[in-house]
Amino acid sequence: MQPLAPLQLTPPPRTTVGARSRLALAEGLLAEQDVRSCAVLALRWLARHVGLRRGLVALVDGETGRLAGLAGHGLPPDEVDAFKLDLGDANHPLVLALGAAEPLAIHAGPGLWRAIETTLGAGPLHAVPLARVEPGEVGPGLLLLTTATDDPLPDEVLWAAELLGTRVTSLFYRRAQADERRHKRERSWLVGVLNAVTDPILMTDGDGRILIANAGAERLLTGDEKLSEGWRRAVALNNMLFSASLFKTAEGSGPTRQELLLVDPVEGQDLLFEVLRSPMRIKRGETGYVSVLRNVTDLRQAGEELEENYRRLRAAEARTRGERDKLDLILNSALDPILVSDPTGAIVLMNPPAERMFTAASAGADPEAERRVQANDAVLSSFLASAYATGDLRARGELSLTEPETGAAVPVEAISAKLLSKHGEDTGVVTILHDLTDAVEKECLFEQVKRHSEELHVRVREATAELAEQNELLRRQALELEQASAMKSQFLANVSHELRTPLNAVLGYTHLMLEGVSGDISTSQRDKLGRVDSNARHLLSVINDLLDIARIESGKMPIQVERLRLPDLIDEVMREVEPLIARTSLQVERELAADVPEIQSDRQKVKQIVLNLLSNALKFTPQGSVAIRAAYHPGEDQISVAVADTGIGISEENQKNIFEAFLQADSSYARRQGGTGLGLSICRRLATLLDGDISLISHLGEGSTFTLWLPRRPQRPG
Amino acid sequence: MTAAERRPLVLVVDDVPDGREICAEYLAFRGYGVATAEDGNEALEKTASLLPDVILMDLSLPGMDGWEATRRLKQDERTKHIRVIALTAHALPSAHERARAAGCDAVVTKPVLPEDLVLEVQRQLAARDAAGE
DSSP, X not given: OOOOOOOBOOOOOOOOOOHHHHHHHHHHHHHOOSHHHHHHHHHHHHHHHHOOOSEEEEEEETTTTXXXXXXXXXXXXXXXXXXXXXXXXXXXXXXXXXXXXXXEEEOOOTTTTHHHXXXXXXSOEEEXXXXXXXXXXXXXXXXXXXXXXXXXOXXXXXXXXXXXXXXXXHHHHHHHHHHHHHHHHHHHHHHHHHHHSSSOEEEEOTTSXXXXXXXXXXXHHOOOTTSOHHHHHHHHHHHHHHHHHHHHSOTTOOOEEEEEEEEOTTTOOEEEEEEEEEEEEEETTEEEEEEEEEEOHHHHHHHHHHHHHHHHHHHHHHHHHHHHHHHHHHHHHOSSOEEEEOTTSOEEEEOHHHHHHHSOOSTTOOHHHHHHHHHHHXXXXXXXXXXXXXXXXXXXXXXXXXXXXXXXXXXXXXXXXXXXXXXXXXXXXEEEEEEHHHHHHHHHHHHHHHHHHHHHHHHHHHHHHHHHHHHHHHHHHHXXXXXXXXXXXXXXXHHHHHHHXXXXXXXXXXXXXXXXXXXXXXXXXXXXXXXXXXXXXXXXXXXXXXXXXXHHHTTOOOOOEEEEOHHHHHHHHHHHHHHHHHTSOOEEXXXXXXXXXXXXXXXXXXXXXXXXHHHHHHHTOSSSEEEEEEEEETTTTEEEEEEEEOSSOOOHHHHHHTTSTTOOTTHHHHHHTTOOSOHHHHHHHHHHHTTOEEEEEEETTTEEEEEEEEESSOSSOO | OOTTTSOOEEEEEOSSHHHXXXXXXXXXXXTOEEEEESSHHHHHHHHHHHOOSEEEEESSOSSSOHHHHHHHXXXXXXXXXXXXXXXXXXXXXXXXHHXXXXXXXXXXXXXXXXXXXXXHHHHHHHHHHHHTO
């Protein structure tokens, strides 16, 4: 800011304007009731009498604290309106001028007063106060004007400015009074309106202090010493609650809605309010709130009641529906026809069995069926009519109906009962038709069931007796079987004995002759005796095998457990079959695993098995090789002796029964080889006796492997 | 004449003529002295009078059977040293056990080849000589 030019106060020059002209201005000003018009009038008067070319009247606006252009002469109106000056700067020349007693001539530096310069043009600026004020006070406004010369302002300017100031002040005062009155009136209206609203309404400042409250709000939130103790306490509590709700309202936000529970100070009951709260700017930098409290206590009660009523209604409806469903269920599950008819006799309700009797099945139904339905209807109607006529509540009768579809006669017992309302009026008749044929049939059925039941009873008794008899028979048969088994063994033993005796003679004599005991024999005779001998021997082996089987089966085969070394046993067997081997061109291998341990078993029987398996292999292997292998299987603690050949093999089918007595894959071949067909059967039985088994792997034409499995020790005491 | 110098005498006891004849004929053929008996009683009598070296004793016999006869012979101080070979068509071990229990020194099951029988007789004679009886 540039330093201001020193103020130059010069006394105004004296001019001479006639008293008449002065009076005319004074009268003109008095006639005007408007500040702007007064200002315009004064400016025009100056223009005419002192040659004012440009001038501006500016007034202090109390509300905005600014000096604002009011009216101008020689200026465009928008420039007048544009003239605004904030009075905050106490050292501003115009602010100083407002408080001065004399007009000020202001020499403004370039740019400093541009607004004024552009408004009033270049040249010395005179600021003339519109009224003389006491020091320290601010006048109502200024008359700003420029003059062509530095000459002092004429007296008329000062006089007119003062006159205008007086008039403006007077007008201002009157207006202020009018405003005051209007404000009072409006405030009383506002309070009236507010009080007319039953909802409590109040306005609070930034600290929550009540600025305005209507009667409803005062009743809740204000009180004085005259009030009862209870009221005071309620008011204090309400204030606390209300303040708390105010603090919950976020500052600066828009309208909010809250629920607030207050106490009615008079009645003492709880009141629930819905608080609608809007922020409102009270003055610069301070926001208050307008709160409108809507009493929703009754509303909530009403809501709750409504809800309760609705709930009750729903429950009642559900109950009714449940009962209705139950009734439907009963009606629909009843086999007897049930009908309900109204007082006029029209049927209003039927269950399915009733529908079958009293309604035609469907469109295009059998006309015969329809006729029967009508007949049934007529029978029922006449029964109902007579039942009604008696005036009794209940009626009973036997009716002859017809099954509509089949035409079968249906005798029914009809029982009807009048349905009375609470007031004793007839509302209808319920009729139940009990099918008598059904009863008859049921009786029949019952008899039948009874008869069947009795028959069944008899049969069960018979069957039980029979069963007991069968049991006895079975027991006897078991006993007989046991005896038979013993007899069979005895028989076999005897047969064996009786066969052996003559066989002994056959073999003996043959031998004697072959030995030459009875003299020399020819070659041909020797040959034929040889045949007798071999046949007799075969017969002997068959007899021996049979006896073995008989003994095993009758459990009479004794077992002698001893320690035995398989290699020794196999050596022995090999020696015995040496003559057989010698007769073939077979390669015979012997593989004994080093870890084969000593075992405990019946030496004689193990040998018999191995011998049998090995001689079989030799007999049934035309060419190739036969191998005997012994191994130990620690996992199962078992030893195995396998005899593998490259012989004729055994078909899968024959493998199944190769171990059965008297079954041989190729019996003719076996016979030719001197077998009895009992060897394997005996081997398997002996192996089982020793807690072992024999397995077989074979392919027809490729050979067979028979393996004897034995536990290292017998599982049961020998 | 000592036992070693004379021909060993074998008493063949069998009720079946064929069996008796085969044994007798073959043993004779092989150089043994042979006597025969048809039942238990006769066997006891012949043994007492002839004191054979070996008796071939059939077990199933009419009258006194082989088991009983053997028992008696073995209970008699004069005859108990005589070797008795049971010769039977009974193949069941039970029969054999009974024979051994009765005192038989060996059991041979019929049918038997005469040749094998002679082998058994030789074995019994060798055993007796070894025992110094």
